[in-house]
């Protein structure tokens with residue numbers, strides 16, 4: 001017999017332990033709603049909620065401020081809903097006024113989908129104000145908060161969010177293989193009344209309600225993703241040990257301020273992609289290359305200088321002009337931001353676009369505080 005392996009030879013994860021982790025997630029979201037921990041990456045509850053809440057005859061307002069919004073629109077159309085896409089340029093955020101106008105133009109809207117913060121494009125949307133408008137209209141409000149949870153305030157109950165989906169892999173520095181959603185009473189009613197809502201399916205949230213929540217959370221419907229559940233618990237414990245959510249959010253706010261200020265001082269044609277600081281997400285800072293510098297090439301050079309920096313080029317067509325500084329989770333530190341600026345400065349200089357690394361580091365350090 002080999003030695004017991006720390007990842008393999010674990011006692012079973014009990015229903016009580018599972019329920020306790022759920023309660024921790026509910027506390028994280030300050031929610032009284034039902035929290036379902038979904039046994040897969042966040043795309044699972046994101047898709048499950050749309051397939052449960054939308055149906056032929058639905059009209060959905062789909063707010064697109066980045067690539068995830070485009071995916072949600074495709075799912076909504078696939079469910080037979082009439083979809084109104086409200087597209088906003090990636091360098092800004094949507095406003096409550098924009099949403100109010102769209103709802104007035106489409107009074108039959110019964111579902112609104114929104115991404116809170118976009119790690120892929122670096123913007124964040126004013127959910128509290130939008131929630132007021134959506135609530136006044138009476139539509140169900142679906143929010144992708146995967147990139148905002150842990151990085152900035154997220155209050156689904158206070159903001160009137162009916163379906164709030166989170167994952168642990170961004171600001172929380174946790175596992176990617178489980179996710180969670182808080183579900184309002186209104187949302188459960190909508191799901192139950194939808195004959196097309198997934199049932200006896202891995203996408204089904206109603207299954208979890210019937211087989212887990214409504215039976216008092218006594219027996220798990222199937223074997224849980226044990227390692228991921230333990231990792232989720234561990235990342236919440238680590239957050240608490242650091243001082244809790246306020247400390248984690250402050251670290252992300254500082255990383256954003258430092259990255260924006262540092263990039264502005266760096267020169268070399270690099271500038272914050274999101275114009276207004278208020279529209280920029282604390283989870284990740286996106287930068288725009290100018291003067292013909294290809295962002296993918298710049299990032300490749302920066303990573304060759306320092307492979308440890310949390311840099312990536314934008315996805316798809318954005319790879320030509322967008323650099324992402326993914327300063328989230330364990331990378332929400334002054335060191336990671338400074339190293340990113342240093343590597344970008346070296347890469348820009350190498351590409352014939354002289355950059356002032358000393359000025360960038362001085363600005364970043366000042367802005368962190």
Ligand SMILES: *Cc1c(COP(=O)(O)O)cnc(C)c1O
Pocket residue numbers: 041042043068115117118119120144146147167170176
């Ligand atoms: C990261 C993220 C997700 C999760 O998707 P991945 O493709 O696994 O990274 C979902 N929504 C948003 C807004 C995200 O930033």
